[in-house]
Amino acid sequence: MHPHHHHDHDHDHGQCRKTALDRVESACARLGLRMTAPRRTVLAALLHDHVPMTAYELIDRIAATDKRPSPVSVYRALDFLIANGFVHRIESRNAFVVCSHEHEAHGNGAIFLLCEDCGVAVEAEATDLLTRIDGVARASGFEVKSAVLELRGLCAACRAKGAALAHGLDHDADAAE
Template sequence: MFEHEDHDHTTCESGALERAKSTCAERGVNFTAQRRRVLEALLESHVPASAYDIIDRLADEGPRPAPITIYRALDFLSGQGLVHRIESRNAYVACCHVHQGGEVVFLLCDKCGAAGEVTSANLAGPIAAIAAQAGFEPRRSVLEIRGLCARCVAAGESEGEAQGTR
């Protein structure tokens, strides 16, 4: 979910890293130093980052990695359920919790850029029904809802400001 005033980001980061290590160990796949660095770069913030944003972050710490290296790490991390791709932004965000089933919905703040992630078991049926009515057989779904996060709403941001129409 979105960061809030009592959000302990250090615990969030360390929990996600521990989950990544244990997930990879359980599956018998390597959680390499490069993959860890990419995940750590994403864990710096709850704002989705593009591959090139990640390259820039990692270049601040050492040699500038090649784009293919970052894309391979993102593909691996995504395949393990450790990061999610935000399709509409062509960016990635670390997954900070274990999914208990259900459809994942991304809540994207138009003002501050933050991304929140929620799941709902109640969405799978209606989505399948809508697709079936159209004679469509879905393979996967990506639900992204744009709007304002609670912090931006509390700050009094208007809809026009959120859409960049100041």
């Protein structure tokens, strides 16, 4: 697991976590859903950074600061969080990440930009693309229940780091000649 070395929000990381927790808490209150302690614990662990985590990584993260939860309790919490649009499952990694958008405004779809170097997952705003995908499905008589599109590549920070390393290596090679 790689540390989150950059941030895609305008707020500092602590503010990002608070905003996400507040958003989920208010949605639960509005929808009459119970945000139990195990669900809150799993959500808080996922909010540690923007790198998707497997259920067992979540268990280890929680166990580092609290009583070790059972896999069943973590999976139940994840099921609730996913069913209500608060968390997405990144299929290719069998991992989970907190939804960074208002669920009602975003529908049942998500587009993730997944960095192959640092592991960060950024949820992209692409409502127009999700609307087009839904239209294509409806034209075929298909009802989309969930759509998670995953795009893999390098985030801006890793691209910059790679360019800096390449430039440094080119400079070192030039100096050696």
